[in-house]
Amino acid sequence: MESIQTERFTDRLYRNVEPIWSKNFHHSFVQGIGRGTLERELFSYYLKQDYVYLIEYSKLFAIGAQKATSIEVMKQFSVLLHETLHFEMDVHRSYAKSFGISEEELEQSEPTPINLAYTNYMLNVAHNGTLAELVSCLLPCAWDYWEIGKKLYSNYHNELETNPYKNWIKAYSSDEFGALAKWLIQLMDELTFEKPERELTILENHFQTTSRFEFLFWEMLLNQEEWPLQVQNMV
Numbered sequence: 100m101e102s103i104q105t106e107r108f109t110d111r112l113y114r115n116v117e118p119i120w121s122k123n124f125h126h127s128f129v130q131g132i133g134r135g136t137l138e139r140e141l142f143s144y145y146l147k148q149d150y151v152y153l154i155e156y157s158k159l160f161a162i163g164a165q166k167a168t169s170i171e172v173m174k175q176f177s178v179l180l181h182e183t184l185h186f187e188m189d190v191h192r193s194y195a196k197s198f199g200i201s202e203e204e205l206e207q208s209e210p211t212p213i214n215l216a217y218t219n220y221m222l223n224v225a226h227n228g229t230l231a232e233l234v235s236c237l238l239p240c241a242w243d244y245w246e247i248g249k250k251l252y253s254n255y256h257n258e259l260e261t262n263p264y265k266n267w268i269k270a271y272s273s274d275e276f277g278a279l280a281k282w283l284i285q286l287m288d289e290l291t292f293e294k295p296e297r298e299l300t301i302l303e304n305h306f307q308t309t310s311r312f313e314f315l316f317w318e319m320l321l322n323q324e325e326w327p328l329q330v331q332n333m334v
């Protein structure tokens with residue numbers, strides 16, 4: 100008997116956010132990294148904002164391990180937690196060092212309103228929702244960055260050696276990152292297999308929302324959208 104190939108849930112998710120991800124790739128901040136023309140000051144700003152973003156984001160993997168119902172899934176979340184705190188944040192730490200930014204300065208960056216809204220959205224879902232909801236929130240971040248990394252590499256690899264952001268491009272287009280994103284994609288498909296449409300729609304919404312936050316994050320970086328009212332330290 101011929102089997103009917105049904106669409107994977109992650110294919111549907113991808114199709115849904117393609118216009119948003121395309122805007123992310125074409126964003127002038129991302130293209131500036133690809134061409135190597137992004138101002139150093141803006142990249143420093145990115146390093147600081149992204150570092151505190153990653154501290155919060157890492158917690159999602161810890162919550163994922165807590166919510167997992169098998170040792171295999173727990174192990175994989177602990178790998179993701181480890182890889183983010185070490186491999187990914189090392190890329191930021193080593194760029195920061197070469198830019199004269201100390202680790203303390205990185206850690207003490209004050210998250211902008213968009214940064215805070217993005218991580219708080221994911222952490223709220225992670226604490227109050229199902230494991231599938233948690234994965235639908237954290238997936239665009241890992242998957243879209245991998246897409247961006249691969250496309251930047253393929254479009255700009257000829258000029259890569261003179262690009263100051265080459266290590267960033269190499270890290271996010273690497274097979275190591277690809278493997279993490281692929282595992283999360285596979286987990287999303289497993290967790291949603293034969294699930295009712297009512298549940299799938301909720302996941303689709305989280306996926307769209309966090310994909311939009313990815314766009315807002317690039318915009319926030321480009322425009323350095325800080326809090327409107329500065330407060331003095333009350334000492």
Ligand SMILES: Cc1ncc(C[n+]2csc(CCO)c2C)c(N)n1
Binds near residue numbers: 156183187241244276
């Ligand atoms: C705003 C923002 N979005 C996505 C990433 C990329 N990223 C964060 S965690 C992870 C997966 C495993 O480390 C990836 C690819 C980032 N750095 N900053």
